[in-house]
Amino acid sequence: MPRAYFHRVTPDFFSTLGISLRNGRTFLESELRPDSRVVIVSEHVVTRFWPGQDPVGKRIKFGQLASQNPWLTIVGVAGEVKYRGLPENPTADPDLYLPFVDRAQVSMVMRTNVDPASVAPAVRQAIRDVDPTIPVFAVSTMTERIADQTARSRFTTWIMGAFAGMALLLSAIGIYGVMSYLVSQRTREVGIRMALGATPREIVRLIVGRGARLIGAGLLIGAVASIALERLMSTLIYRASIVDAATAAAIAALAAAGLLACYLPALRAARVDPLVALRTE
Template identity: 35%
Template sequence: ALVLLIASALLIRSFDRLRHVDPGYETQDLFTFQFAPEEEYLKDAPSFARFHLEFKERLAALPGVERVGVVENVPLDESVSSERFQSEATAGDDDSGTLLSFTWTAGDYFRAMGIEVLGGRIFTDDDHLTHPGNVLVSRSAANLLWPGQDPVGKRLRMRNRETWETVVGVVDDVLQDSFRQAAEPMVYFPLVGQDPANSRPISSPGYVLKTRRADEIAPEVRALVRQVAPTAPMYRVYTMERLAARSMTDLSFTSLTLGVASGLALILGLVGLYGVLSYAVAERTREIGLRMALGAAASRVRGMVVGQGAKVLMAGILAGTAAAFLATRALGSLLFEVGTFDLSTYLIVTGLLVLVGLAASYLPARRASKVDPMEALRSE
């Protein structure tokens, strides 16, 4: 019981800390989806970009939609690509570059997601039309490339490209893959609808809708998708709250399973302790009666039985603590910001188990203190 209780307590503490992680964006009132249009006129990267830039405006006209953003990889749903980037100050033959993640965005993505702009500005319509070479970087990316400096106005490039990009804004870090993983240093490119040289062939980006109708807007969005691309499948339909919950599914399920198991084990343990002490009292009825006949106080008899229960408890706690220390190592991959030997968790769980165990010992002890000495001796 102690092993299961400690394991479930560690998982519950991990789950609670995971729930309070700041991912760098909001999760409430956000609806996300993707679809892949296959219209004949979508023949190159700019045509796909123009299609999605225009479609986001139609989405913005839906009732209750406050903002619409487009992103190549929706956080908590898809991973992003990574590449080595060089800053203008350090670029050279011997500079291998800094590994950064990158993605493409359009529309009001940063405001829709609630991602804080820390400096400079976000993308404008001009950035999306002709791409004058502007990018945004996350806070951690800026710290890696230009530590202690203002990155706005600085230039960077992918190591394998000759084109330099100018940083026009800095945004806060976001958790991309999971609440468990640290934020990736990120570079954001604008989705470009005119310049073929700087347009990426993104056929099915993710859409993010800021709306209080996130749980019910899917049918209207699906109808709009059918209007512009009748044969296009609409998929990866989620709310951000669901994606956030999915990110913690493994921990919550394991916590629930171990919690139920530990509860059953605790009940069985207490019933067993109660049964052992009740049997001991029954077997020692004559001894208890004799003690009381010789003047032993009822409180002393109760203390004797509770003390016997305490010895059983201590033996179980010592063995259980050692077993828990070994068993919880298997939970290392599930725990979040909690060590496998978290002293406070061990002390709290052990203390509660002692209190409950002593309470279970009290009933047999109370029965023993009410033994009638004459009846006990006469029955023998």
């Protein structure tokens, strides 16, 4: 294992953060001492070193095999967690958990059924009651921490969304103009069909049907290209996906613009006198 992150935690750490234990157990209160020789590993460690095996009871060591570091016995397997940022791949550098011991700086995680922000003052006061010299800093809720992590991505998404909205508007206008032009070019054909007995409804159905096939083909090509680009976008924007309401709305807007561009000129052409339509160049 080239590199791993380790965390000193108490027995309730996993249940507080909702981290599931895939196998084994959490730490015991009696194991919260510096000389404990137990460890909880993340799933990636098991997948890499003991695929298809039960790792509980096996031993690992930090550093080189020849080092004086003690062997640690695995007592549990924890689910993967994104500690170092939401876009992080948790399997890149796995996490190891050791029993908590006193340190110069510690982080405390609390879980509450009420608004977390309302509990913060009481927590600060409780710590002051124990030791007024202990500084309490960087107090934040999980929602605030996630918002901080995603601030840059959300700003990027907003900028890209604004440009995408402009592109969508221009695309809709362009589709409307092109389809209107194509329909107007068939005015003479409409006159011939009406002279041969075609009804206005049949004319509209014919023109809209042909236009719908063109629109459908274009949207299909665009959807395939979007799927190909989704992986690239996921590296720039957290949880980027083409399967969402915004994508569906954009496709629907483009389809509606194209169909409207077919329907309105087709309706006008169907109402034109066949003799006038036949004289159209």
